[in-house]
Amino acid sequence: MYKKIISLKFILIIFSIILFVFLISSKNSELDLIDIQKEIHLSSGKNYLIFNQSILASDLIKKNPQIQVISYFDEVKNKSVGYVNIFGGIGTDFLIDQEKIYQIFVDTETIIKIM
16 A cells, blocks of 8 residues: 555656646746736747636636637646637636646737736
8 A cells, every 4th residue: 555655656746747847848838927917928829827816717718819728737636627719618617826827829929918
């Protein structure tokens, strides 16, 4: 039993390191701390952001229809959670919290407004 716990911890540590390296090595790996009243420039493709105030994913997409997908990795459920801007929004409509890294995908370079 003790060996299983150690190997599970080892697997979680390796997974965390791989996830971190993936985030850092992405072509758009710059993390931006978003002020809630700020406009932010997004590059085409993946963008990684940290917000400093909460907003629903559906509300962010309603204000910025050029956003295709918003997602993050839920460490409790150990899976990726996303909201897709199609047919009025599909997926899990989640609250964008502070201190989490969110992946926002856009087709073309764009500026999004938070408020």
